[in-house]
Amino acid sequence: MRQTKFARNIWLGIENLLLHKLRSFLTMLGVVFGVGSVVAMLSVGEGASKEALAQIRRLGSNNIILSSSKPAEQQATNTMRSSLSVYGLTYEDHRRIAESLKDALRQTSPAKIIRKDCRLRERQMELRLVGTTPEWFDLVPREVLAGRVLLPSDEQKRAPVVVLTEFGARKLLATEGTIGQTLRIGGNEFEVIGIIRSESGQAGNIQIPDQETDAYISLEVARRYYGDIFARMTSGSFERERVELHQIIIQVSDPKRVEAVAAGIENMLLRFHNKKDYIVSVPLALLKQTEATKRTFNIVLGSIAGISLLVGGIGIMNIMLASVTERTREIGIRRAIGAKRKQIIYQFLIETVVLSMIGGLIGLGLGVLIPLLITHFSGMPTVVTANGIFLPLFISMAIGIVFGLYPAMHAAQVDPIIALRHE
Secondary structure (H helix, E strand, O other): OHHHHHHHHHHHHHHHHHOOHHHHHHHHHHHHHHHHHHHHHHHHHHHHHHHHHHHHHHHOOOEEEEEEOOOHHHHOOOHHHOOEEEOOEOHHHHHHHHHHOOOOEEEEEEEEEEEEEEEEOOEEEEEEEEEEOOOHHHHOOOOEEEEOOOOHHHHHHOOOEEEEEHHHHHHHOOOOOOOOOEEEEOOEEEEEEEEEOOOOOEEOOEEOOOOOOEEEEEHHHHHHHHOOEEEEEEOOEEEEEEOOEOEEEEEEOOHHHHHHHHHHHHHHHHHHOOOOOEEEEOHHHHHHHHHHHHHHHHHHHHHHHHHHHHHHHHHHHHHHHHHHHHOHHHHHHHHHOOOOHHHHHHHHHHHHHHHHHHHHHHHHHHHHHHHHHHHHHHOOOOOOOHHHHHHHHHHHHHHHHHHHHHHHHHHHOOOHHHHHHOO
């Protein structure tokens, strides 16, 4: 019985709104644009942070990344004098960290990074040659497309073998067999033993350890063939640098201890380095910071878009107050034949909720369509989440109740005798 009465009241509310179609439609527009803007803004904000968060997670929440960094005072010196710049992480740093913190660490992997020209007959390209250990492929896991990665036996034998990325393999080995080919890298020959998929880019302020032009060889082979001193010409300047290790990736056993271990490593490096020639990057800390920024960003965007909903609610209140004035005689007749005040409140409240809910549903459709158009035309990723849908819809219903309550109570306070005399 109650369900039938409730459905009849809703239908009656819809009929009353349809009596003034244009006015009802214009009243709903505030809610439509409010809900649409909330959904669209939250989707854009979610999409903007999704890719960065995914890249940070792929760096490893248990990992700490140490990178050599040329001090500012050395960067400012005149490179035309071809003086030797000595800076960065050392083999001793890696040994000291691995031994001092062995109870807190799962594994470590040092890396020496060198730019070298690679040639296969007439094909040539510049590679970023990464001299590292087999643990690298555990700490920076990438899909193996063919062959295998470096093994401890390759390191022990100092075997001249190389693992290419998919990008490098396509450039150098196109129309050729892949595994077993011999490449000439910087004057030395290497046998291709594997091909992996790689990623490139930057996650926050942390450079992703691998790039699409990488080629991986044993660290011992890199030291033996290329040494620690690198010379290069840049913009007419001749630079000579001595860098033992360009990067050390450290994996901590317990995720809860990552930040504490990172602080301990930084203190250790401060004791043995006269200048700040290294960077300590903690993906976990960056992940927490990015997630906090994302929440703040969503709150700000939601608040701005919520103003549109507030304006829409004020519009609903204004129209419903005008509707009460227009329907004063109708209210008087209903009160005269026995309708109670709560029934009058109930009826007008239903009309405002129906008005705001229909506007909310239309706005929801608009809000879902806008991110799709943004992604299609600009390529910018957008993500429509469940919270981004249900929250604006809930708010639109709440606006119908809050802003419809005063007009409904105002209608219920009308004196039936005065209302009957109203023209």
